[in-house]
Amino acid sequence: MTRWLAMFGLVLSLSGLGSALAVEPDEVLKDPRLEARARALSQDIRCLVCQNQSIDDSNASLARDLRVIVRERLVAGDSDERIMEFLVARYGDFVRLSPPMKPATYALWFGPAAILVAGAVAVGVFFSRRRRAPAAPEPLSADERRRLDALLDAQGDSRAKDGSA
Amino acid sequence: MIAEFGHFALALALVISLAQATLPLIGAQRGDAVWVALARPFALGQFLCIAVAFAALTYAYLVSDFSVVNVARNSHSAKPLLYKISGVWGNHEGSMVLWVLMLSLFGLLVALAGNNLPPTLRARVLAIQAWIGAGFLAFILLTSNPFERIFPPPVDGNGLNPILQDPGLAFHPPFLYLGYVGFSIAFSFAVAALIEGRVDPAWARWVRPWTLAAWCALTVGIALGSYWAYYELGWGGWWFWDPVENASFMPWLAGTALLHSAAVAEKRDALKSWTILLAIIAFSLSLIGTFLVRSGVLTSVHAFATDPQRGLFILLLLVVAIGGSLTLYAIRAPRLKLGGLFHPVSREGGLVLNNLLLSTALATVFLGTLYPLFLDAIGAGKVSVGAPYFNTTFVPVMVPLVAAMAIGPMLAWKRGDLAGALGRLKFAFATAVAVTALCFALVARGPVLAPLGIGLATWVIAASLLEFAERIQLFTAPAAETWRRMRNLPRASYGMTIAHAGMGIAIIGMVAVSAWRVEVVQAMRPGDIVAAAGFTLRFEGMRELQGPNYRAEAGSFTVTRNGGLVTRLDAERRFFTDPAQLTTEAAIRSTLLGDLYVAIGDEAPGQMRTVRVWYNPLVVWIWLGAVIMALGGVVSLSDRRLRIGAPARRRAAVPAGAASAGA
Numbered sequence: 001m002t003r004w005l006a007m008f009g010l011v012l013s014l015s016g017l018g019s020a021l022a023v024e025p026d027e028v029l030k031d032p033r034l035e036a037r038a039r040a041l042s043q044d045i046r047c048l049v050c051q052n053q054s055i056d057d058s059n060a061s062l063a064r065d066l067r068v069i070v071r072e073r074l075v076a077g078d079s080d081e082r083i084m085e086f087l088v089a090r091y092g093d094f095v096r097l098s099p100p101m102k103p104a105t106y107a108l109w110f111g112p113a114a115i116l117v118a119g120a121v122a123v124g125v126f127f128s129r130r131r132r133a134p135a136a137p138e139p140l141s142a143d144e145r146r147r148l149d150a151l152l153d154a155q156g157d158s159r160a161k162d163g164s165a
Numbered sequence: 166m167i168a169e170f171g172h173f174a175l176a177l178a179l180v181i182s183l184a185q186a187t188l189p190l191i192g193a194q195r196g197d198a199v200w201v202a203l204a205r206p207f208a209l210g211q212f213l214c215i216a217v218a219f220a221a222l223t224y225a226y227l228v229s230d231f232s233v234v235n236v237a238r239n240s241h242s243a244k245p246l247l248y249k250i251s252g253v254w255g256n257h258e259g260s261m262v263l264w265v266l267m268l269s270l271f272g273l274l275v276a277l278a279g280n281n282l283p284p285t286l287r288a289r290v291l292a293i294q295a296w297i298g299a300g301f302l303a304f305i306l307l308t309s310n311p312f313e314r315i316f317p318p319p320v321d322g323n324g325l326n327p328i329l330q331d332p333g334l335a336f337h338p339p340f341l342y343l344g345y346v347g348f349s350i351a352f353s354f355a356v357a358a359l360i361e362g363r364v365d366p367a368w369a370r371w372v373r374p375w376t377l378a379a380w381c382a383l384t385v386g387i388a389l390g391s392y393w394a395y396y397e398l399g400w401g402g403w404w405f406w407d408p409v410e411n412a413s414f415m416p417w418l419a420g421t422a423l424l425h426s427a428a429v430a431e432k433r434d435a436l437k438s439w440t441i442l443l444a445i446i447a448f449s450l451s452l453i454g455t456f457l458v459r460s461g462v463l464t465s466v467h468a469f470a471t472d473p474q475r476g477l478f479i480l481l482l483l484v485v486a487i488g489g490s491l492t493l494y495a496i497r498a499p500r501l502k503l504g505g506l507f508h509p510v511s512r513e514g515g516l517v518l519n520n521l522l523l524s525t526a527l528a529t530v531f532l533g534t535l536y537p538l539f540l541d542a543i544g545a546g547k548v549s550v551g552a553p554y555f556n557t558t559f560v561p562v563m564v565p566l567v568a569a570m571a572i573g574p575m576l577a578w579k580r581g582d583l584a585g586a587l588g589r590l591k592f593a594f595a596t597a598v599a600v601t602a603l604c605f606a607l608v609a610r611g612p613v614l615a616p617l618g619i620g621l622a623t624w625v626i627a628a629s630l631l632e633f634a635e636r637i638q639l640f641t642a643p644a645a646e647t648w649r650r651m652r653n654l655p656r657a658s659y660g661m662t663i664a665h666a667g668m669g670i671a672i673i674g675m676v677a678v679s680a681w682r683v684e685v686v687q688a689m690r691p692g693d694i695v696a697a698a699g700f701t702l703r704f705e706g707m708r709e710l711q712g713p714n715y716r717a718e719a720g721s722f723t724v725t726r727n728g729g730l731v732t733r734l735d736a737e738r739r740f741f742t743d744p745a746q747l748t749t750e751a752a753i754r755s756t757l758l759g760d761l762y763v764a765i766g767d768e769a770p771g772q773m774r775t776v777r778v779w780y781n782p783l784v785v786w787i788w789l790g791a792v793i794m795a796l797g798g799v800v801s802l803s804d805r806r807l808r809i810g811a812p813a814r815r816r817a818a819v820p821a822g823a824a825s826a827g828a
Contacts, residue, residue, distance in 0.1 A: 023686055024686070024766075024775055025686055025687055025688040025775055026688075028686065043552070043553070044551075044553050046549045046551065051407075051463075052405065052406075052407045052408065052549075052551060053405075054551065054552070057400060057402065092546070092547065093546060093547070093548050093549075094547040094548060094549055095549070096548070096549060097549050097550070097551030097552060097553050097554070098550075098551065098553035098554050098557070099536075099548040099549065099550055099554065100548075104540060104545050104546065104548075105536075105540075105548065107532070107536070108532055108533070108536045108550070108554075109558075111528060111529075111532045112525055112528055112529040112532065112558050112562065115524065115525050115528040116521070116522075116525040116562070119521045119524055119525065120521065123517055123521060127509050130503070130506060
């Protein structure tokens, strides 16, 4: 069920997409260092018309256009950050496969750590409570002692008429 | 006529499941033995009805009865037999019928194998199971009828998406569903225990085999899906952090945690409340996975809103099942008695750490999968959460988990000796360091972290084997004694060793292919040569092929290495007509060391083809590891203690408390 529904949707939304062969030989930059940066950057950029594919994985025409833009800007000497900013200015945060850190995504980025800390605290509480609880029962309060005495008295009374100490 | 029969059988199944959901429950509450005893025949009846419905649908597919809308939309008369059958569950309606078939099958197994269950507990478990069944049967009948007719019937069907016409994918959904639905048993047991207000080690011993079986099936199902994506999608990726994949991965993570906490509940009578909660969570995530995939909410929140009927129905089921069970948990759990004591440094403590880290990993996947939907739904903008997010959040949680996996089994129950355990692991540590150093020496390129990852995996494998060797006193006792210990060691122990080693093997594959993959993309004419990872590939040219329901063009390559012939490869492109679609069939030469993977592209002027060659080192270890993990589960399942349907007297001979004396 998992993958195929995705493929169903994908195929329905993008007719003609059968294979996902991405980077074409004519796109590849001559400078291997720049090309390596282009590939790394491409993996963080979403193919906007695809379902959860990076432009590095997709052969949609839009993905190709974006790959070409990324390489043009790399050749022009832009930094990776500048290129990402340029794309975000055009397409919004949606284009980033790794969402930006901002108030709306704090829960996304810090959530796992928060859960880990909360879980660790819960485990800590569990152990400290377990250690205390069964080993040393709380001493009886004055009120409980009075009630216990009363109960014992009543029992003693019913058995033998002499009161207990 | 057959289709109507199937439809009727489904409706009958709904009626039976409603009766099964209520009468035994009331009977158990009132102590009425007759009503309690109704649960078993009802479970049988429900299964038979659904089996008849499933058979009717399968028949409609086999004879290509295109007057049934579902068949007309998803099948074609020229399709090979295997895909006519797998087409039954290759669509929404049919897959839901398979879902309830599995559900009722599990219910039947509980009814048949649960001879040693207290009758009221069994009645309650089957009643809860029937509630789930009733919900999904109503869903099918009201929103997704697979037996709907069409008039006039079309001459032929639309056919199944060619990408799905693949043996790997034919068996992927049944395994996945076995896993999803298998967790329903753990869920029903958990809810029944909450109703009874009693959880003892015997309860955990009943829950464990079901969870284990579900977990094995899910492991295989996920591995099949991943392997299929690897060879079929044509670019050699094996995991994409796609929401649809995550939908199956989340129940797997929860199920893994559940397996481990159930071990504590069984052996030490502790963590019972948490185990119940995990059982509820594992099945809830299966339901959420079904919702995510079935409602269309993943494609877009708006797609869900425009055709909300199905989505709303499943959402309602989700709210009732998850909300109801969690409410019951909140009311009843505080009353559960606290169990056995243990020190933080102990086997139990290690399993608590396992659960903490797995829960965190689960939360990470959950957040990453649902956050974009959530933001979009509240109108806070659209974001994408893809592989980069998961790689930065998920992997750091898994590293300590895997590191601790080696140590946990070395600790004693109740109170362990950490320094002693680490001391006993020095040989495993030395092996890991040696392998890491070897990786650094052999592979100059790639990320620095990769050899460390391989070292971590080696640590787990070596520690698992070491723990096993220690148990059977290999080389420290006479051979006869070792042999005796080997025979007496519980199967569950073997299972753990195998599964943990399998995990290590899978990790080696993941690290290696992620870090050291080689890719060459080149435009080639026949006669051209390309070199990749020490291989030389000569493009010999194209030829035409005819398949059963497609025609194909194949690019032939001769692969040589150091002048010697290695193999010949044919990379195909297949053109299907019903429906019209193109698929890429990569040519793969698989060995344990690595896969040579060749895919061919469109024709460019002058017989020019774009050829992509990958070398994926150790990639098959990923699926090999997964299969070994599942095998470990199966071995553990064959343990006398857990064997389904084991003679009741044997159980009776082992009092509940004695189980904790086992390994």
